[in-house]
Amino acid sequence: MDRFGPLTPLIGVVALLLIWQLAYWVEVVDRVLLPSPGSMFVAVWHGMTGGQLLLDFFRTIERTSLSILYAGIIGIPLGIALGSSVPVYRSVEFVVDFFRSTPASAVFPLFLAISGPGDATKIQVATFGASLVILFNVAYGVMNARKTRLQAAQVMGASKLRVLTDVMLFESLPQTFVGLRNGVSLALIIVIVAEMFIGSVDGLGHNVLDNQMLFEMPRMYAAIFVAGALGYGFNLMFLLIERRYVHWSGR
Amino acid sequence: MAEDAPASLHATGASSPAAAGEPHITIRGLSKAFGEAVIYDGFDLDIPRGRFVSVFGPNGCGKSTLINLVAGLLEPDAGTIRFGGKRLRDTNFGYVFQNYREALFPWMRSIDNIRYPLKFRNIPRAERDTRVERLVDRLGVTLDLAKYPYQLSGGQQQLVSIMRSLVIEPEVLFLDEPFSALDYEMTLFMRDQLQALFMDTRTTMVFVSHDLEEAVYLADDVMLLSRGPAEIADYVTVGIPRPRTAATISESAFVRVKAHCLDVFQKTVREA
Numbered sequence: 001m002d003r004f005g006p007l008t009p010l011i012g013v014v015a016l017l018l019i020w021q022l023a024y025w026v027e028v029v030d031r032v033l034l035p036s037p038g039s040m041f042v043a044v045w046h047g048m049t050g051g052q053l054l055l056d057f058f059r060t061i062e063r064t065s066l067s068i069l070y071a072g073i074i075g076i077p078l079g080i081a082l083g084s085s086v087p088v089y090r091s092v093e094f095v096v097d098f099f100r101s102t103p104a105s106a107v108f109p110l111f112l113a114i115s116g117p118g119d120a121t122k123i124q125v126a127t128f129g130a131s132l133v134i135l136f137n138v139a140y141g142v143m144n145a146r147k148t149r150l151q152a153a154q155v156m157g158a159s160k161l162r163v164l165t166d167v168m169l170f171e172s173l174p175q176t177f178v179g180l181r182n183g184v185s186l187a188l189i190i191v192i193v194a195e196m197f198i199g200s201v202d203g204l205g206h207n208v209l210d211n212q213m214l215f216e217m218p219r220m221y222a223a224i225f226v227a228g229a230l231g232y233g234f235n236l237m238f239l240l241i242e243r244r245y246v247h248w249s250g251r
Numbered sequence: 252m253a254e255d256a257p258a259s260l261h262a263t264g265a266s267s268p269a270a271a272g273e274p275h276i277t278i279r280g281l282s283k284a285f286g287e288a289v290i291y292d293g294f295d296l297d298i299p300r301g302r303f304v305s306v307f308g309p310n311g312c313g314k315s316t317l318i319n320l321v322a323g324l325l326e327p328d329a330g331t332i333r334f335g336g337k338r339l340r341d342t343n344f345g346y347v348f349q350n351y352r353e354a355l356f357p358w359m360r361s362i363d364n365i366r367y368p369l370k371f372r373n374i375p376r377a378e379r380d381t382r383v384e385r386l387v388d389r390l391g392v393t394l395d396l397a398k399y400p401y402q403l404s405g406g407q408q409q410l411v412s413i414m415r416s417l418v419i420e421p422e423v424l425f426l427d428e429p430f431s432a433l434d435y436e437m438t439l440f441m442r443d444q445l446q447a448l449f450m451d452t453r454t455t456m457v458f459v460s461h462d463l464e465e466a467v468y469l470a471d472d473v474m475l476l477s478r479g480p481a482e483i484a485d486y487v488t489v490g491i492p493r494p495r496t497a498a499t500i501s502e503s504a505f506v507r508v509k510a511h512c513l514d515v516f517q518k519t520v521r522e523a
Contacts (some may be wrong), residue, residue: 147353148348148353148354149353149354151348151354152346152354152355152356154323154324155322155344155345155346156367156371156415156419157368157372158371167356170358173358246358247358247399248358248401251401
């Protein structure tokens with residue numbers, strides 16, 4: 001496969017599109033349920049050049065970005081605080097683990113009852129889910145800081161606080177980015193699901209459900225595609241930031 | 252082996268470190284246990300000022316534990332450690348770790364790694380830079396200090412690590428098997444760098460090694476430890492003039508000292 005060079009990753013994409021097109025030609029399923037890839041791309045084009053899809057795209061970005069921002073503001077300092085003391089972390093580990101394992105969608109009705117069906121609820125649930133993932137990863141990053149490195153700072157005369165700010169924080173950064181990447185994926189999932197709920201008027205989740213009910217299949221596929229691209233984009237963005245600022249990661 | 256205090260040093264009849272000059276590090280009644288395993292029990296030791304002392308002994312005898320206790324990385328269960336009468340926190344000391352990869356800060360350039368300990372001393376910014384420059388000149392270092400540690404070879408990283416411990420101009424330098432992760436060629440080069448540095452500064456050095464040849468080659472005195480709880484099996488003054496070179500290793504004086512150390516070592520292993 002090496003002879004395709006940088007084009008290698010595209011092979012899978014082309015193969016998928018070919019299989020899809022083939023399935024469309026031989027009508028594996030009804031053409032209404034599985035339109036051609038071409039018609040999906042046309043719908044993406046129309047939707048993203050001034051259509052409803054573009055608006056929904058931006059609304060979902062806005063909600064997900066706010067969620068991950070709040071989740072970071074909550075999860076990172078808490079993760080550092082908990083992770084820098086192993087006994088403290090052990091005492092709350094079960095609670096964190098339990099809620100981290102609880103599907104965030106399960107608490108949605110609870111948040112609906114408390115905050116009503118508005119925008120705030122969607123962001124709250126996504127923040128709730130993502131902050132636990134971030135907290136967990138940051139705490140582990142801090143706890144697993146290389147002991148030799150902490151000792152090195154200590155013998156050079158660093159106070160406990162300086163060891164935290166000069167060493168532990170940096171040591172936890174790679175794991176923090178793992179948390180941010182997982183957190184943003186989760187936040188996007190929750191936001192999209194939330195947008196399908198009663199009372200939603202926009203967002204990619206709403207767009208998908210709306211077009212499904214109207215049987216506008218190419219448009220529905222277009223919204224799913226854009227949601228996928230958005231998730232990929234968020235992940236890529238954090239990866240690039242990490243590579244730029246956490247240059248020592250994995251070396 | 253005599254149980255009581257500093258006498259244990261002289262018990263074997265080997266030349267006493269006290270004769271070499273005033274003690275720099277004084278350890279009295281040092282005790283340390285990890286759970287059931289008693290590593291030190293009422294251990295006494297004087298390390299003379301301005302000498303290079305190698306610590307050698309069987310695995311698990313507490314070589315590294317000793318310098319970790321002295322350097323404050325471990326809390327002793329009992330006992331006192333003084334540096335010319337001072338406590339550790341009033342003493343300017345350096346510590347070189349075996350695992351340079353995990354001891355350096357990969358998020359900082361090498362030069363910033365070296366500069367880091369100066370932050371904790373009241374040294375003006377301008378003075379910090381001249382300190383680093385002076386050190387680079389003295390060691391004749393040619394590597395690019397703008398690089399990050401992970402961009403350097405193992406030997407270069409350990410050199411940066413040693414420079415970091417020297418930049419504060421310590422009165423004592425602890426080295427915990429600093430060359431054991433390096434290849435042989437690099438080890439030979441680093442030994443000579445360290446020897447030149449010692450001859451230049453006469454900093455008191457406590458060097459833990461698991462390589463007897465290296466321990467003898469570098470040392471003024473070789474301290475041989477026995478196992479659990481650790482006792483000084485012998486304290487051997489090497490007495491071979493510096494600079495020692497590759498040729499030294501085959502000289503009869505060197506071979507004799509090494510053979511004696513090996514003999515003591517094997518006895519302690521058999522006893523344990």
